[in-house]
Amino acid sequence: MRVLRLSAIWAALALGVGLFVLLGYFVDLGFIQNFRLTFLRWAVLLAAAALVVGLANLLGVHWRKVSLTEEGWIYSGVLILSFTVTLVLALVFRPDGQAALFIFNTFQLPLESSLMAVLAVSLLVAGFRLVNRRRDLLSLLFVGTALMVLLGTGPAPGGAEGPVVIALRDFRAWLSQVWAAGGARGILLGVALGATATGLRVLLAADRPYGS
Amino acid sequence: MTVGGLQGLVVLAVFVALMVGFLAVNQRWPAHFRRIPAYEALRQAIERAVEAGERVHVSLGTGSVIGPESAPALAGLAALTRIARATSISDRPVVVTTGDGAMAILARDSLRSTYQEVGASELYEPTSGRLLGATPLSYAAGLPAVLANERVSVHVLSGAFGVEAGLAADFGERAGLFVIGGSDDVQAQALFYAVAQHPLIGEEVFASGAYLEVGTMHTASLRAQDFVRFGLIVLILLGVIVRTLEGPL
Amino acid sequence: MACRRCGEQLKPILMGGLADDEADENGDWLERMRREAESLSGEDESLEAEPAEEQELPAAPSGSDRLADAEIPDWLDRIRETQTGELRAKAAAEAAAGGAPARDVSAIDDSALRARLGPSLPTGEGAAEPAGPAESVEELPTWLQDVSPEPEAERKASPWVPALIGEAPEAAQPGRPAEDLPEWLGEIDTLKESIEQELPGPAAAPGSDLAQATLPSWLEAMRPVETFRSVVQIEAEEDQSVESVGPLAGLRGVLLAEPVVAMPRTSTVGSMQLDVTERQYAQAELIHKMVEEEQREQSVSPRKGTRLALFRWGIAALVLLAVALPVFGGSPVFALPRLAPQELGALVEIVERLPVDRPALFVFDYEPGNSGELDAVAGAFFDQVMARGVPLATLTTRPAGSALAKGVLDDRTARFGYVSGQSLLHLGYLSGGPTAVQLFAISPRASILKGFDLPEGIPDDLWNAPLLQGIQSLSDFSIVAVITSGTESARIWAEQVGSRMGETPLVMVLSAGAEPLVRPYFDFQEQRPGERLVDGILSGLPAAASYELRNARPGLALARWNPFGSGMLAAELILLAGVGYGIVNWWLGRKTG
């Protein structure tokens, strides 16, 4: 019973706060806008605090692996080490200090870029397999369109762009700016419908991700 | 109040009214939805995972809770409660990862309250809902270890993703897992379509609650979506006719 | 709803058990599981003589029993009728594969038997009870009492573990009303009332109630078979011991004076405690499905895995080779773009018109992983803006964005004579993602509290820096350029911020994949000049290369032109090969059926 009451209070809190923020989109009344701004500022602070909580959780997960020497505990040790060193250096010498920037440019930047390079191969492998995997007309259309766009995007071998290349560029632009724009607009509208329904379910307390 | 504000309020009011209305008539007028093979396959994959003592991994993406991109993750959290119920009889309960700190907390809260409801509080572990990486690509970088070490066999991606969606799905595909992916980001959807075994297209990711039978409100909201969809189509057509009558291009 | 694997009618297990209309089906599968178990044990009868005998004893009375019938008293015979009747009913229940009605259970009642057997029937508490009959009668209420309904509180706490196959009716929520309880729980729950209602009083026709002493099949399935076995074995006369002492000395087949409690027997306490939680019930269902599913498990063919690995290696090698050849070998060389995309002209014009007395705002809204692309795409744009001497302020919505901005602009500051703090200022990190973008659009000064890499002499409140003194809102910047890899953040800037920018142009520098999603906002501005969303777009390496050529300042775009072209060529070949491979396999598959 008590649990029920508490969950109802939290649901009412979420609804109340959400209502002010939501009305702020449509109504220009001063007090609504003030409440909205205040709640948004609190939310921004809370999101940053939640990141710290999440990082503590991340550290806890890997610390547990190391202490229990679970499978892959050595990798967890590497993670804890890199996390601690980066955090300490960036806090002591500030994130814009030379030490933090050195770590950023030496580790994070190249590692993320290399992962993006790996993505290129992953996407091409998936594209290669798609028609064989799905065996339907839509996947054929998907790969055919991708092929045409790549042909119209990539540089042409040889000394100068010929008329065929120009035609391919125009066709690519036509596909992307007319056909894809129409499809994208339909998808965006559909996604907006789904997002609205999802948000309203939370505001109406049908979904309570914050638990009870 | 501006005209846009008024229009927005009307849309909002119509949506809420439709959701409540469909909720009221749900018993008398049951809904019939089209097949979404990905969700049918997901049901079977989860049951197979439970039978095999393997784990279901739910990824809530890299979007922030306080941003508009949190919508698919919120839908994923609703689906998570259902998946957690279904896997609560498994030796290995569901594990949830995300790239946002607040979303990780919500995942843990959802798991805790779900396990309490099914009388399996002992299944809850603070590490079962975790932040995997603080940036989108570092989140993707953390996935291979989770998929390999946690004995995952079902890889559910429901959240905000960017290009990292391709990597997140590919890591699962390479490990030979059942991969289902949906996002609000159109580019991520395209990458899921290419890479994932069972892509969720467009707004299908938001329908997980209705298709996994989380609750009547999910069914009602899906019907409300369809109602507004048709309204929108009619309005656009009317607008085109009016403008066409007004004058040339 | 039918199980998609075995076609069996399956229903989700609900709070407190199964819905009324579901009990039969589940009784059915439990019954089937029991039958399977029995048939298995039946096959091994020769090996398991003892259990087999135990099962056959009541089912088909042995000749010795029939001989004994004449000897045993009438009331004891009735008890045995009860058992045979019960077993007949059990067989019928098996055939019908359905639970027997509740009244059959309620018919078994110790008070009724007491009424019929009179005071001769002991209470069962006494140590020195009479033998078999009393005990066998006592058995019936004992297990019924053990199957006491779950207390309300426990039932509330009892879990709801629906299988994902099948529908979960909405009524099946925690706190489900009692009338929705499944038949089997309902029976137990209302046992006492049904007993009172349905049992005739002492005057009831003897045997009529005992004849109903059959159990529903689900209950049969759940109890150990030997539970109801009489603890008194009626032996053949010749096997019976001769009384050696007392007034009955010399007689055979006299009732045993030995207390029943001292005789070897199966404990009935505990064996009947059917505290089946829903999770256990679901696990039982799971075991059933596992048995059904066992044959359907597909083995992964190693050949397929190896072939896929070969494909991956081949494609990876081809792409890497294609990209590396122009870098290390200097060829192939690709033609530079001859025609610039039409939207480039609009962007160049916007930059040309920028006032130099107001700072431009560059929003670095991408991750380090995208810097390889976006630094190259945006380079020409930065060059043109900085060549005009427009003061710059940078902002980011990603934690690492400021470090990226510093890296991109540092090598240009010297080239274009910018001085950090005077003509260039990093506002730093705008936390909160899209929500923070809205806050920034409303009041920039309240949203950005700390800068990044600020030089000496900049006041604590960076908004008091000379460069930013005139900035009160977004519209005070000369231009807002969002360099982003994501369609979502581009949409946020276009949708949430574009309308708050007054006459300040909004420009998007995009990753190639984001263009189709942002294009509609650019068209929107084209279509409705009054309502501005996005004023300029720069996307993709070809456009950036054209931009660099137009600026006559070769940069990263032109430097990556050849490896990019070579890689694209490889990508086209790979996709083409994939289409061919897929179509051929498709055709072959159809041909071979």
Next chain:
Amino acid sequence: MSIADLISSVLASILTVMVLSYLVGDNPLFRVAMHLLVGSAAGYAGAVAINNVLGPGLVDPILAAGLEGLLSPSVLVTVLVPWILVITLMLKVSPATSRFGTPAMALLVGVGAAVVVGGAITGTLLPQSLTSMRSLNPAGVASGESLERLLELVIVLVGTLSTLFYFRFSRRASGQETPLAVLAGLSIPGPLSLLRSVGGAFIAITFGVMYAGAVAASLIVMAERVQFLSDTLSNLLGVSG
């Protein structure tokens, strides 16, 4: 090039090779690189959050207001309430104290859900619908350009509506739409099925365009990585030479 830069680029090159080794298959080098990335990215993001957000948002206002200023209503709202919320949220670290953080999370979720709904309606539903309402009046379509523009507008409109229709979830209880006719064994789909098929085609084209964009983007990054490796190699050779 300074020694620090050289060390940095050599380390970065080694890490690049470690990541690219994944193209051969999952291996310990790749795992180490990935954990390094997760750790360093998390550490840097945490430091930025503390240094640029929590510090200025929670600590600086108190220092600015001073103890006596803390009692003023404005400071109560802007400083004390966030402090309380953040502290309760921090209690989420431990399962024992986790429940105390629920109000803060409810607030966060309320704001998030409202931003989702508000953003979807004002940001996409209204503007994108309005943009779709374009005149298709052929009057004055003399020049080929106008004709082409008209054709484009029709394609975009058909694409938008058919794609929007494609996602329709509800269906009639009877199931599939009955085909218009069956000619020589080939069934001609009804108008709704046809519209849905058209929507599916537009979705495939859109996805194909976006997929190609992602491939192009990642190939540029790969080219940048290879160039980086080449530059580092030449720098090393230059140093050694």
